[in-house]
Amino acid sequence: xxxxxxxxxxxxxxxxxxxxxxxxxxxxxxxxxxxxxxxxxxxxxxxxxxxxxxxxxxxxxxxxxxxxxxxxxxxxxxxxxxxxxxxxxxxxxxxxxxxxxxxxxxxxxxxxxxxxxxxxxxxxxxxxxxxxxxxxxxxxxxxxxxxxxxxxxxxxxxxxxxxxxxxxxxxxxxxxxxxxxxxxxxxxxxxxxxxxxxxxxxxxxxxxxxxxxxxxxxxxxxxxxxxxxxxxxxxxxxxxxxxxxxxxxxxxxxxxxxxxxxxxxxxxxxxxxxxxxxxxxxxxxxxxxxxxxxxxxxxxxxxxxxxxxxxxxxxxxxxxxxxxxxxxxxxxxxxxxxxxxxxxxxxxxxxxxxxxxxxxxxxxxxxxxxxxxxxxxxxxxxx
Numbered sequence: 426x427x428x429x430x431x432x433x434x435x436x437x438x439x440x441x442x443x444x445x446x447x448x449x450x451x452x453x454x455x456x457x458x459x460x461x462x463x464x465x466x467x468x469x470x471x472x473x474x475x476x477x478x479x480x481x482x483x484x485x486x487x488x489x490x491x492x493x494x495x496x497x498x499x500x501x502x503x504x505x506x507x508x509x510x511x512x513x514x515x516x517x518x519x520x521x522x523x524x525x526x527x528x529x530x531x532x533x534x535x536x537x538x539x540x541x542x543x544x545x546x547x548x549x550x551x552x553x554x555x556x557x558x559x560x561x562x563x564x565x566x567x568x569x570x571x572x573x574x575x576x577x578x579x580x581x582x583x584x585x586x587x588x589x590x591x592x593x594x595x596x597x598x599x600x601x602x603x604x605x606x607x608x609x610x611x612x613x614x615x616x617x618x619x620x621x622x623x624x625x626x627x628x629x630x631x632x633x634x635x636x637x638x639x640x641x642x643x644x645x646x647x648x649x650x651x652x653x654x655x656x657x658x659x660x661x662x663x664x665x666x667x668x669x670x671x672x673x674x675x676x677x678x679x680x681x682x683x684x685x686x687x688x689x690x691x692x693x694x695x696x697x698x699x700x701x702x703x704x705x706x707x708x709x710x711x712x713x714x715x716x717x718x719x720x721x722x723x724x725x726x727x728x729x730x731x732x733x734x735x736x737x738x739x740x741x742x743x744x745x746x747x748x749x750x751x752x753x754x755x756x757x758x759x760x761x762x763x764x765x766x767x768x769x770x771x772x773x774x775x776x777x778x779x780x781x782x783x784x785x786x787x788x789x790x791x792x793x794x795x796x797x798x799x800x801x802x803x804x805x806x807x808x
Contacts, residue, residue, distance in 0.1 A: 476507030479527070482569050483508075486541065487525055489570050494523070494545075509544075521549040521556035528561070529594050533624040538566045540624075542599070544580075558582040561592065561599070563629050576629035578622060579664040584608050586665040586790045590617070598623050598632070605791060618795050620667065628660045631667035637796040638668065638689035639783055648673045648684040648694075649728050663687050666793035675727070684728070689793050690784035694733065696724055696777040704771050713763050713773070714746050720775055733757070733781050756782055 479487065487510055495512060502513035502522075509526035529542035541564045549556035559580035567573040578599070580589040587603040594600070599622040605615040621632045635641050648671055649655045657674040668689050675682040682698040698720065706712040718741060725734040737759050740751060750760045762776040786800055787793045 474504060474507045476509060478506075479508050483527060483530075486564075486566075486570055487527060487543075490543065490564070491525055509546075516556070519550060519554070519556070521547055521554070523547045529599075531597060533563070533597065534565055534627070538568065540565050542594075546580075555583065558585075559589075561589075563624060565624070576624070576662055577664065578629075578662070578667075581606075586610075587794065603794075610791075616791060616795075620794075622662075622667075628669060629662045630669065631662070633796050634668055634689065640669065640686075640688050640690070640692060643729075645729050646671060647729060648686055649675055652727065666790050668793065682724075689796055690787050690798075692730075692733065692779075692781040692783075694730060694779045694781075696720075697774070699766075699772045699774050702771050702773050707765055707771060707773065710745070714741070716773070717746055717761050717763065717775055717777075718742065721777065724777070730779075733779055737761075737777070737779055750778075758782060 484505065487508070488505055491505070491510060491512060498514060500512050500514050502511075504511045509524040511522055511524040513522045514520060524544075524546045526544045526546075527541055528544045530539050532538060533540045543562045543564065544559070545562055546559045547556055551557070559582075561578040561580055563576040563578075564572040565574045565576075578589070578601075579585055579587075580592070585606050586609050588606050589601045590604050591602040592599065601620050601622070602617060603620060604617045607615060623630055623632055646660060646669075647658060652675075654675050654677045655673055656676045657672075659672045661670045661672070662668070663670050666689070668687050671684075671686040673684045675684065679701065680698065682696055684697075685695045687693050700716060702712075718738065721734055721738045721741070725731040725738065728734070736754060736757055740754055740759075741761070746761050746763065748760065748762055750758060752758050758780040760778050762774070762778070764774050764776075765772065766774050784798065786797050791797075
């Protein structure tokens with residue numbers, strides 16, 4: 426289970442109590458399931474399994490994915506005879522079922538190896554249950570069984586921003602219709618939009634990102650310069666607003682810096698690191714400020730974003746560092762969060778958040794997802 430999925434399940438579980446009684450708007454599957462609706466997501470009684478028989482290669486791959494997802498979880502039912510394959514978990518009285526189906530086979534990266542797109546559909550006891558969700562996952566393959574990268578499009582989750590209502594492949598393009606999730610927006614005027622996804626140049630993109638977003642024009646798809654201390658670089662797609670994300674890890678000795686970038690017209694840049702600190706300096710404001718400024722100077726020298734980082738340096742050289750989000754510098758918003766996460770350890774976390782605002786009308790998720798360029802009262806009716 427990846428980090429985004431873990432956060433999504435935790436977030437949904439916390440908010441479930443507030444909203445679980447509202448009537449559910451379940452997403453329309455890309456392919457109708459043959460199983461009947463069940464109130465408590467119980468496994469079906471023994472009967473002939475309906476579906477289609479996969480080839481040996483397809484079956485081996487799909488079972489490999491399922492085994493990875495299941496991990497050490499205990500299940501009471503596993504069906505790998507016909508697609509969609511499925512597994513059922515009792516989950517300590519909160520049962521749920523997960524189905525896996527191959528909806529597209531194509532060599533997306535032209536390396537001679539067939540890649541896959543899966544519809545992974547999890548059904549819990551109630552619509553607002555954290556285990557009720559749907560994803561469409563691209564698997565770019567290393568060989569016929571092992572994949573080298575994955576990219577996920579979120580179809581539905583209880584508190585996702587959007588719900589995919591319809592989805593269909595048109596050649597190599599995955600075309601969907603999305604509607605705002607009523608659990609998140611909670612109004613009677615939910616907006617809809619049509620999107621198209623395509624895999625190209627080493628990542629999965631929503632096509633309007635490539636044509637309409639300023640960040641798509643970045644010369645380099647990296648955060649740090651090409652230096653040996655960068656041990657990991659990952660490009661992906663954001664689950665809710667479908668922008669490109671870049672995640673990198675810088676590691677040298679005890680120094681570990683996580684860097685992330687996303688956005689459409691507005692650059693959202695974060696750096697997250699920890700330092701071991703003498704106990705007497707944990708709450709020392711001057712030490713905290715000097716350490717933060719040293720970090721910023723290092724990031725300015727070692728990344729592609731010296732211009733943006735230097736704006737932050739200039740401000741904090743003249744002002745104290747607090748948790749406050751600074752909006753007084755034209756075209757920017759930023760803050761440096763300094764905190765001791767574990768009182769038992771003499772470590773300080775430094776979280777640097779830098780937003781470069783080129784489009785003030787792309788602040789909320791739907792505005793970003795639909796690549797909005799105008800003030801609300803000037804928007805057209807086409808969404």
